[in-house]
Amino acid sequence: MSKSIKFLAAIGFVAVVAACTSGQTEEEYVVVEPEPISVEPTYTGKYK
Template sequence: MSKSIKLLAMLGFVAGLSACGGQQEEEYVVVDPEPISVEPVYTGKYK
């Protein structure tokens, strides 16, 4: 009976490692926003 308990404990340990060890951090990409266009400056009536 102790062999079956050791086998179940070993399988549980391996299952726990495979469940927790395979996680990876998600990658994310940061994109710089395009610059905001500047409004034209008033320079006079006919310029």
């Protein structure tokens, strides 16, 4: 094989390895507590 084909194959291999290892980072996630949809009714008096 010619040197240029070997060089291009080596560059392609390095690019594939670099692309695969960059996706291996640990993903961060955030848990958010949902707020209540409605508030409980409170007693305000007999006719209010």
